[in-house]
Amino acid sequence: MEQELAALTERLAALESSTAMSGTINSEIFYWWCTALMIAIHAGFLAYEMGASRVKNVLASGIKNILAFAFMVPTFYFFGWYIYLSFYNGLLPAEDATGIFWAAFTLFAATTASIFSGAVIERIQTAGFLILAILLGSVVWILGGAWGWHPTGWLTVKFGYHDVGAAGVVHMVAGFFALGVLINLGPRVGKFNADGSANAIFAHNIPFTITGLMLIIVGFFGFLGGCIIYMPGEQWINIYGQPTTLSAFAFNTLMGMAGGIIGAWVKTRDPFWMMSGALIGIFAAASGLDVYYPPVAFVLGTFGGFVVPMVAVWLEKVGIDDAVGAFPVHGIGGLIGVVSCGVFASGYPNVDGMPPVSLWGQIVGAVTMAVLGFVPGYVVSFVLNAVGLLRVPDHIQEKGLDIVKVPVSAYPENYTPGPVNVATPGSVAASPAE
Amino acid sequence: MNTSPIESWEGAEAYFTYADKPAIMMLFLLLAVAITFGTIIIAAVHEKHAYNEH
Secondary structure (H helix, E strand, O other): OHHHHHHHHHHHHHHHHHHHHHHHHHHHHHHHHHHHHHHHHHHHHHHHHHHHOOHHHHHHHHHHHHHHHHHHHHHHHHHHHHHHHHOOOOOOOOOOOOOOOHHHHHHHHHHHHHHHHHHOOOOEOHHHHHHHHHHHHHHHHHHHHHHHOOOOOHHHHHHOOOOOOOHHHHHHHHHHHHHHHHHHHOOOOOOEOOOOOEOOEOOOOHHHHHHHHHHHHHHHHHHHHOOEEOOOOOOOEEOOOOEOOHHHHHHHHHHHHHHHHHHHHHHHOOHHHHHHHHHHHHHHHHOOOOOOOHHHHHHHHHHHHHHHHHHHHHHHHOOOOOOOOHHHHHHHHHHHHHHHHHHHOOOOOOOOOOOOOOHHHHHHHHHHHHHHHHHHHHHHHHHHHHOOOOEOOHHHHHHOHHHHHOOOOOOOOOOOOOOOOEOOOOOOOOOOOO | OOOOOOOOOOOOOOOOOOOOOHHHHHHHHHHHHHHHHHHHHHHHHHHHHHHHHO
């Protein structure tokens, strides 16, 4: 009898050990594939940017995007991850640690850099771009993550800030950072006339751009999966420690996306904006993906998809050339997401005695993310501009970046670009959002 | 080269050369940092040169 008990105890211990190891492996596999899917975001932005560029700048835009990815990995290794784990109290380091989410967080960083990358195509210098991309991807957004996307971040602890899908810490920060840079970078040559009126600069390949946007949507399922904490043997929790399910994320991501497409279609009839609307719809629902009733996510997505294209029109009217709508789509889409959570999830309880979700807490979070993104983008790009590292000279822009600094041609044999690539106001689809 | 500090699989979690020499590891880290940020300087020089040629 004693021998049987000892044998059973031994087998039970072995079973527990095996189950624990299976849980660890399953957890790692989950984040491995989230990371792989997130690479699709970068692939999508690559296609999106190259398609949105004119033929003379296609490869230069591609190179810039690929380099953003390459530089994000080592710099996030050097200091980005440390910032997330150490600066949740503010700007003073709290502790030094490491973790298993480094790869997933590195891809979040690459996503922020890609968001910014599209806004500045066709006229930013590579060195200046890389400095700004590293600042955004490996310093600024992750500081926002430490403050508002961390179980003990000060926005969470003091204000109950709720942003499970990173509408604020990724999209608002990246969008407002891009806006700060765009003010100093200036428009592409030919974008605006002397009287301030705008010309449409046509993308050379809209189908490629639309396909890229759809690829970004695919990648966002990895991104949002990476926003959930896998607890082997236990219930899923969100990044704040509140219980959640993959089911909630699936319902609300798809409903927000569909609403965004429909809202943008109703407003613009433009496939570029319809697919941008899909992203806007996800961001508009992102902060509360874990708690919303799916029709709420759908309505939020529709609202975002309808409203954001109007922001793009306004931005152009005030003289800012955002080539792919990065600020409206991510900055304003994210803003809608963060503030909406304070309206539609207000009172949702927090863990460990932290404040529940509130409109005030979400507004504080939104303002924090906007300032955190805008100020570094504006200040550092101002300095880079002053030392001649920001803007490509106008005569080089007119000639085209590929022929000046890329050793190969995008379409060497069978493609001859037409002579006109800048339209006069009101010629054809002057603004897709009008 | 026999640089591994690991002599048995028992308890081994990772293997890489010079893992027992902090100075060499620091050297690799500094080399990686230098490559990352040195490349940005090279990019700036290359661009200025390209713009001047055109």
